[in-house]
Amino acid sequence: MTSGARRLDIAHWAQDVGKAGRLLADSFRLMVGVPPYGAYVRHMEATHPGKPVMDYETFFRERQQARYGRGTGRCC
Template sequence: MASAQSFRDQLRTLTKCVCDGARMMVGQGDYGAYAEHIRRTHPDREPMTETEFFRNRENARFGVGNTSGFRCC
């Protein structure tokens, strides 16, 4: 039989997966994963702040800066 701690760990992992999936569905990636990726693969670049990252993902989602106009798909 699984321990209560094991169950809590599994529940925490499931909750994180569900939250990450929901964020991706609405165009919001995981800032922590982004920041870690930048630090690991682009050590010469400073990662965006969390606010900048959020704004960048929102702009990409809604086509801000897209010269051909708004595009939902």
């Protein structure tokens, strides 16, 4: 294997690892009730172009409130 081909393989591997990391992070966010912010922004731009888009902090708080802020003290 030439050094150029080796660099290409390493770059391809690095891209795959980066993609896997992003997917893993998205999975963890979904487990705690926070969908990916990028998906929210794309949805708003595609289906509600005239409406304002929440910034990340507002989006995060809104999702946390929707998931955990039901006002009930029950465990399950």
